[in-house]
Amino acid sequence: MGAGGAVAEEEATGFEVGIVVPKLSRAAAADGGEDCLARLVRELEDAGLLVERVRGVPAEFIKLSAPMGTLGRAAAEMQMKKLTYIGMELQFQWDQVAAFVTQPDGSLFSWRERFTCFRYLIYGIVNKMDSDISLKFDDKEFHWKQNESLLRRLEDEGVVKLVFPLHDEVKRKQLLRNWALNWHDFTWQPIDEVYSYFGTKIATYFAFLGMYTRWLFFPAVSGLATQLIDFGSLQWLVLPGFFIFVISWAVFFLQFWKRKNSALLARWGINYSFAEYKASANELDPLRHPLSVECVEEKKFDDAPAEKRRLQRNEWSGVLLRIRNNAIIVLGIICLQLPFELAYAHLYEKTETEALRYVLTAAYLVAIQYYTRIGGKVSVILIKYENNQGEQSSADSLIYKVFGLYFMQSYIGLFYHASLYRDILRLRQVLIQRLVVSQVLENLIENSIPYLKYSYKKYKAVHKKRQEKESPSGKSVRLTTRVEKEYLKPSYTASIGEELEDGLFDDFLELALQFGMIMMFACAFPLIFCFATLNNVTEIRADALKLLVMLKRPVPRAAATIGAWLNIFQFLIVMAICTNCLLLVCLYDEEGKWRIEPGLAAILIMEHALLLIKFGFSHFVPEEPAWVRANRVRYVAQAQTVCSKQLLRSISKLDTKWE
Numbered sequence: 001m002g003a004g005g006a007v008a009e010e011e012a013t014g015f016e017v018g019i020v021v022p023k024l025s026r027a028a029a030a031d032g033g034e035d036c037l038a039r040l041v042r043e044l045e046d047a048g049l050l051v052e053r054v055r056g057v058p059a060e061f062i063k064l065s066a067p068m069g070t071l072g073r074a075a076a077e078m079q080m081k082k083l084t085y086i087g088m089e090l091q092f093q094w095d096q097v098a099a100f101v102t103q104p105d106g107s108l109f110s111w112r113e114r115f116t117c118f119r120y121l122i123y124g125i126v127n128k129m130d131s132d133i134s135l136k137f138d139d140k141e142f143h144w145k146q147n148e149s150l151l152r153r154l155e156d157e158g159v160v161k162l163v164f165p166l167h168d169e170v171k172r173k174q175l176l177r178n179w180a181l182n183w184h185d186f187t188w189q190p191i192d193e194v195y196s197y198f199g200t201k202i203a204t205y206f207a208f209l210g211m212y213t214r215w216l217f218f219p220a221v222s223g224l225a226t227q228l229i230d231f232g233s234l235q236w237l238v239l240p241g242f243f244i245f246v247i248s249w250a251v252f253f254l255q256f257w258k259r260k261n262s263a264l265l266a267r268w269g270i271n272y273s274f275a276e277y278k279a280s281a282n283e284l285d286p287l288r289h290p291l292s293v294e295c296v297e298e299k300k301f302d303d304a305p306a307e308k309r310r311l312q313r314n315e316w317s318g319v320l321l322r323i324r325n326n327a328i329i330v331l332g333i334i335c336l337q338l339p340f341e342l343a344y345a346h347l348y349e350k351t352e353t354e355a356l357r358y359v360l361t362a363a364y365l366v367a368i369q370y371y372t373r374i375g376g377k378v379s380v381i382l383i384k385y386e387n388n389q390g391e392q393s394s395a396d397s398l399i400y401k402v403f404g405l406y407f408m409q410s411y412i413g414l415f416y417h418a419s420l421y422r423d424i425l426r427l428r429q430v431l432i433q434r435l436v437v438s439q440v441l442e443n444l445i446e447n448s449i450p451y452l453k454y455s456y457k458k459y460k461a462v463h464k465k466r467q468e469k470e471s472p473s474g475k476s477v478r479l480t481t482r483v484e485k486e487y488l489k490p491s492y493t494a495s496i497g498e499e500l501e502d503g504l505f506d507d508f509l510e511l512a513l514q515f516g517m518i519m520m521f522a523c524a525f526p527l528i529f530c531f532a533t534l535n536n537v538t539e540i541r542a543d544a545l546k547l548l549v550m551l552k553r554p555v556p557r558a559a560a561t562i563g564a565w566l567n568i569f570q571f572l573i574v575m576a577i578c579t580n581c582l583l584l585v586c587l588y589d590e591e592g593k594w595r596i597e598p599g600l601a602a603i604l605i606m607e608h609a610l611l612l613i614k615f616g617f618s619h620f621v622p623e624e625p626a627w628v629r630a631n632r633v634r635y636v637a638q639a640q641t642v643c644s645k646q647l648l649r650s651i652s653k654l655d656t657k658w659e
Helices: 026-031 036-046 068-077 094-099 111-123 150-156 169-180 191-198 200-228 232-267 274-283 304-350 354-383 391-421 424-467 482-488 504-520 528-550 564-591 596-619 626-658
Strands: 017-021 050-055 060-065 081-083 089-091 133-137 140-144 162-165
Touching (some): 017 482, 036 060, 036 133, 036 150, 060 482, 111 150, 140 150, 191 200, 200 232, 200 504, 232 564, 354 391, 354 424, 391 424, 424 482, 424 504, 424 528, 504 528, 504 564
Antiparallel strands (some): 050 060, 081 089
């Protein structure tokens, strides 16, 4: 292990980043000359990083750690913005470190900020010489050009295979014990520790999942009472009353989630809106060097009309492209997916035994998963041609398109049964089969595929090592270091690709589809909330185990809210009002509890009342707690005071200079 600079007395992070490189052949290693890997290690040490080289079975690994001073100077060079104790986000300065807010665990930088600094340091190693530098690896020789990133050159030459974050073994085991394997409290989670270890986006997902699961206990108990208790002469009011309760529950749940989200952001030192948070992510881009004042050209307003026309042209061309892409998705659903869904629904009705229906449902869900993933990959391609404003806009567009595909895939068969056969008992059977089979399949695929991938890569690496001539015969080959085991684990990526989204895309999609199913068919089967509650209790621990044991440590991403998924949940509430009103019409007309004319009128009145609840009650619950709002007002007042004093001092100095 080596280190550059006077960092012996400084606090250092654990090894948090790994670089994967091929192993040198024995002949090259015995050559004695400096190869490109030795040059890379020397440059990393000169950048102030702590470096350790590990020779494993599948490859060689360079583990990186950094003293806090190295990270602080990198953050200052990047002009990273951090929250100060007066509530303003200012450019970080290492010599003014006491002015900046620390993290909940007491550290100066969040996990995402640390990883960004690491990437800035390792990708910021450039050739500052006046000429190209010749580098070699084994028998391969290439040139490191002037002002070129060394790591980029090594990646292009195939020398660097991967740069990935490493698990902190102490913190990982602590989270395993206190979070993933802690079943004493079904929904409790150490969210602050999850935030410190995984970053804002993953912590926000688990906070939402935990709150959603806790709130599900209310409709689960109500649905259980609705299904099991006989209310006598008032039985005809039970389902409409349960329906009104469920819609009100969903509205208040989303409003109180906004409050919780704002409280979490205030606790984590993130007091700006989602759009501003994403904009700041661009400023933290590790591949961009800080801009100097001399490089910024003054804005010219001579061609304002031409600039205005250009912006308008780009705006409307982006709108037209989105309309075209959405039309392609809709046509794909109508021409390809809809006939497939209707054929499944027809076969389901023709199948006589329940066992065959379960088999048919399982085969259908497996087939449709691959079909919808193809549609998702097509959506990713289409989005590349849209004129979206930033990465988040593209991600939101992708979410809406892919959810449209899954929405049809998940619910068209249920709509078919509900509208054509008007048989509530048969619809309940379909709901149970869909929910049970889909959840079992998803959990099985979600947890088994990463393990199978890891096992296959491990077998492949060990088998290749045994076939090499340098491996002694009869000697067992095993993976002995933690870093090589982490390297062979799959990454946390979305099933449709990692271009715009990570694995949270699939996890949020699973939650949204479940929410839509239990809400849109609540009147058909109130007990469905009990199934969803049990599933989510296990989902919390299963997802935690997946992240801590089965996958690489995810790359931290910037996100302060659940984004477009919140709009999808709100859309599903409106859909639930419409579908449950139709179910009540079919149910009460079929059972003869009232005639269709007064019954329909009553349900229409109920529908309008619930829409009023949806769009009216959301304004009764403030989106942020009073203490968050009070802190924000105090921060604004403090910022104004500081800026006023600074401005007055500048004016006084200027006046003195003129005199």
